[in-house]
Amino acid sequence: MQHIISLLMENESGALSRVAGLFSARGYNIESLTVAATEDASLSRMTIVTSGSNEIIEQINKQLNKLIDVVKLVDITANGEHIERELMLIKVQADNSEKREEVKRQADIFHGRILDVTDTTYIIELTGEGSKLDAFIAAIDASDILETVRSGATGITRGETCLRL
Amino acid sequence: MELSGDDIVTQFLKDEGVEYVFGYPGGAVLHIYDALFRQDAVKHILVRHEQGATHAADGYARSTGKPGVVLVTSGPGATNAVTGIATAYLDSIPLVVLTGQVTSAFIGSDAFQEVDSVGITRPCVKHNFLVKDVKDLAITLKKAFYVATTGRPGPVVVDIPKDITDPNIKIPYEYPESIELRSYHPVVEVKSSQVEKAVDALLSAKRPMIYSGGGAVLSNSSNELRTFVRQLGYPITQTLMGLGAYPEPDPLNVGMLGMHGTYEANLAMHECDVLLAVGARFDDRVTGEIKQFCPNATVIHIDIDPSSVSKNVHVDIPIIGDVKQVLIELSNAITASKRKPDTKALKTWWKQINEWSSKDCLRYDRNSALIKPQFVLEKLYEVTGGDAFITSDVGQHQMFTAQFYKFDEPRRWINSGGLGTMGFGLPAAIGTQLGNPDATVACVTGEASIQMCIQELATAFQYSTPIKVINLNNRYMGMVRQWQEFFYESRYSHSYVEALPDFVKLAEAYGHVGMLIEKPEDVEGALKEAFAMKDRLVFMDFITDQKENVYPMIAAGKGHHEMHERELA
Ligand SMILES: Cc1ncc(C[n+]2csc(CCOP(=O)(O)OP(=O)(O)O)c2C)c(N)n1
Ligand SMILES: [Mg+2]
Numbered sequence: 001m002q003h004i005i006s007l008l009m010e011n012e013s014g015a016l017s018r019v020a021g022l023f024s025a026r027g028y029n030i031e032s033l034t035v036a037a038t039e040d041a042s043l044s045r046m047t048i049v050t051s052g053s054n055e056i057i058e059q060i061n062k063q064l065n066k067l068i069d070v071v072k073l074v075d076i077t078a079n080g081e082h083i084e085r086e087l088m089l090i091k092v093q094a095d096n097s098e099k100r101e102e103v104k105r106q107a108d109i110f111h112g113r114i115l116d117v118t119d120t121t122y123i124i125e126l127t128g129e130g131s132k133l134d135a136f137i138a139a140i141d142a143s144d145i146l147e148t149v150r151s152g153a154t155g156i157t158r159g160e161t162c163l164r165l
Numbered sequence: 166m167e168l169s170g171d172d173i174v175t176q177f178l179k180d181e182g183v184e185y186v187f188g189y190p191g192g193a194v195l196h197i198y199d200a201l202f203r204q205d206a207v208k209h210i211l212v213r214h215e216q217g218a219t220h221a222a223d224g225y226a227r228s229t230g231k232p233g234v235v236l237v238t239s240g241p242g243a244t245n246a247v248t249g250i251a252t253a254y255l256d257s258i259p260l261v262v263l264t265g266q267v268t269s270a271f272i273g274s275d276a277f278q279e280v281d282s283v284g285i286t287r288p289c290v291k292h293n294f295l296v297k298d299v300k301d302l303a304i305t306l307k308k309a310f311y312v313a314t315t316g317r318p319g320p321v322v323v324d325i326p327k328d329i330t331d332p333n334i335k336i337p338y339e340y341p342e343s344i345e346l347r348s349y350h351p352v353v354e355v356k357s358s359q360v361e362k363a364v365d366a367l368l369s370a371k372r373p374m375i376y377s378g379g380g381a382v383l384s385n386s387s388n389e390l391r392t393f394v395r396q397l398g399y400p401i402t403q404t405l406m407g408l409g410a411y412p413e414p415d416p417l418n419v420g421m422l423g424m425h426g427t428y429e430a431n432l433a434m435h436e437c438d439v440l441l442a443v444g445a446r447f448d449d450r451v452t453g454e455i456k457q458f459c460p461n462a463t464v465i466h467i468d469i470d471p472s473s474v475s476k477n478v479h480v481d482i483p484i485i486g487d488v489k490q491v492l493i494e495l496s497n498a499i500t501a502s503k504r505k506p507d508t509k510a511l512k513t514w515w516k517q518i519n520e521w522s523s524k525d526c527l528r529y530d531r532n533s534a535l536i537k538p539q540f541v542l543e544k545l546y547e548v549t550g551g552d553a554f555i556t557s558d559v560g561q562h563q564m565f566t567a568q569f570y571k572f573d574e575p576r577r578w579i580n581s582g583g584l585g586t587m588g589f590g591l592p593a594a595i596g597t598q599l600g601n602p603d604a605t606v607a608c609v610t611g612e613a614s615i616q617m618c619i620q621e622l623a624t625a626f627q628y629s630t631p632i633k634v635i636n637l638n639n640r641y642m643g644m645v646r647q648w649q650e651f652f653y654e655s656r657y658s659h660s661y662v663e664a665l666p667d668f669v670k671l672a673e674a675y676g677h678v679g680m681l682i683e684k685p686e687d688v689e690g691a692l693k694e695a696f697a698m699k700d701r702l703v704f705m706d707f708i709t710d711q712k713e714n715v716y717p718m719i720a721a722g723k724g725h726h727e728m729h730e731r732e733l734a
Binding site for chain 2 (some may be wrong): 009010013014017018021025054058059060063065066068070071163165
């Protein structure tokens, strides 16, 4: 099953490679990984989307916790309700009015925003859960997709439970 | 006090109480070497290869319980140290390895002797650091010692660019007495609810088994383990890494378990209904085929490292904590409990175990005209009175030593169990001897292994470490040959050790005493003679039976009940 793991780590050089190295060395799946500094400049927050059996997910959590630079960790998926968001920018072929209509219509349905328009292309911005972005891609004619870029998922637990020091 | 980075390194080591640094100089650490020259509090041991430095520091650490310290230069110095770092990592040995690095400004430019030491060592260290500012040097060194020696111990690398140790840049220095890391909390409180569950399971057992590993040694829990096991009267088996924490011989000790463990230990594992693992990690050489491992047992596991729990084998009752602390709490809870072990069931269980033991699974041909390796080890045990530190290399000789030398104290059996590093034995013996100057130290090795770090004979001469090298010379990479005999229809592909040196002359060339022993009747006398030479390294070349095998053996992928046994006429 897919899990989203969020963690706070010391904002040290090499911190990212410790996590990436752990996943490759132990043969764990890594579907996406995002990292950026937090409001506290000494900490980075990382979101990892991974999948595996319960035993493997348990090991992943333990192994991540064992990294000396990891300050705190939460398996968002295993911790009740949460919000998951991913950003996608997608460039599609829009070189005739029929296609322009159709892409615009789909973008509206998915609450996307058209960020850039040329005679032949549109760039659409979309945020949502990964599955929503997948659905948008499926809704567009595959041969019209010129380029996609996805941020990888980030997530946060609902309510008062927080991942903080 | 105002100090430059090079002096901070040596002053810090002194303040930290470091006795020895095992090292080898080179460009990136020359400032530090100059600082070493200016002081005499910290003694430097010059090895002949950086791998030797790491193994020597490792032997020092294993035998004394104190962290081993290594100093090597950048590039090839660091890469040569990697094997020893990985060796320490897999056996959770506290090492602090200082690697020189090119000057900060050159990092990333493929400068002379530049490698990414932090990157290369990352997967085989507990943690590593690159020092970026001389102001961080002392605190980083403190962190390194703290991380290496607390929790589940392990090697820590500190990569120090040359400019950080510039003798011309002085900053205020104060020894950091203590340190806290917000991301690292090695002390965990033992959950009493888990202790209760464990006691309940232990006292309900009909066929209990205690399986103890390296964690019992590392946590200095030998006394607590002895008290606990004797309190219950339950059988105990130990892993290759655990030998000595519980003494041998002892009526409750059924010997080592695993691939070359005893018949009784492995069968008792297979048949037990409650298994208590004490600081052991369910390594594949111990468990055999996981699907067949302890099929009927409720598993209790004491470990300081949560990631060890349920990694390979599902654990029913985990107890996270320091082994020593947990054993004390278990003992107290058992004493306080109204329940007692089920003596009737225990009697039946011991009867069964004793029946298995009566098979005498370690028997071998005592009438052989050739020297049997087992015979040498039995005599080594007798001649040393069981009172020696024994290091080993990797192969049959290692397994024979584990089977035949009876360790009755922890930290006496020094071997590379996790990584299985040939070349470990001799340098580890040097570190062991330095850490225990008055003790008897022997290195049991094979003619293949010894050649991997043979150059350390020079180090041993320079520092007058009177080690006794027991070379069980079977002219084969015996362990490889054994697998080829069993699993490759005796096709001995490249496992014959050809063009062997004359070890006696070689030892003599290094300034030591060499002895050649070719007949069983000479073994005991030769050992007595060698061990009587208290101040000399004696290299004993025993020409042993070429085709001897280690029994019992569980083939990889088989269960504990599927042992190969020796057939004797
Ligand atoms: C560095 C290294 N290379 C290869 C091996 C694989 N290996 C394990 S045992 C062994 C043979 C050891 O031969 P020897 O030292 O003569 O010991 P024996 O088994 O004959 O007692 C080899 C090659 C290893 N463990 N370590
Ligand atoms: Mg050999």
